[in-house]
Amino acid sequence: MSEEVESLEVINLVVLEDGSTRAEFYCPGCKSKHSPTVKDGNWKGATWDFNNDLIYPTLKPILSSAFIDRGKKVECHAFVKDGKIKFTKDSDHELAGETVELKPIEK
Ligand SMILES: [Zn+2]
Numbered sequence: 249m250s251e252e253v254e255s256l257e258v259i260n261l262v263v264l265e266d267g268s269t270r271a272e273f274y275c276p277g278c279k280s281k282h283s284p285t286v287k288d289g290n291w292k293g294a295t296w297d298f299n300n301d302l303i304y305p306t307l308k309p310i311l312s313s314a315f316i317d318r319g320k321k322v323e324c325h326a327f328v329k330d331g332k333i334k335f336t337k338d339s340d341h342e343l344a345g346e347t348v349e350l351k352p353i354e355k
Contacts, residue, residue, distance in 0.1 A: 255303040258331060258350035266290040271298055273308065274353050277335050277343040278324050281353075284311055304331035305350070 260272040267289025275282045285291055286305060297308040306343035307328040314323045324335040334347040 255352055258304045260287075260353045260355050261301045261302070264291075271296070271305065272353065273305070273328070273350055275324060275326070275333070275353065276342040276348055277326065277339060278315070278322065280315075282311060282313055282324075285352070287349075290321070296308055301331075306330060310336075330353070 250278050258273055262270045262272050262283065267287075268285050268291035269287035269289070270283040271286045272281050272283040273296045274280075275350070283297075284296040285293060286296055286307070286323070288295045297304040297306075305328055310323060311328055312323070312325050316320060316322070318322065322340045324341065325341050326339065327334045327336075332349050335341075335345060337345040339345075
């Protein structure tokens, strides 16, 4: 039997040199990490409200990101509430319109 304790935390808080904090999580739609800023420090960009729960996080308002995958623009729009992520129908990936549980993140 393994004594290893698995973390249930789906959020990895990352503090940057400018004093801001990012709530990093794995997006199952994009199959990559999103890192919204939840504490601004000297960061002048957008910030999200975070309930400080690493297992059942809620982030407000909606998260939007866009990236280029194999020359094609992919947009991801999602709400994170109580540890679940709900993608809007206009997201450009297979989980558009779905709500799924966030998975524990590797730190
Ligand atoms: Zn995403």
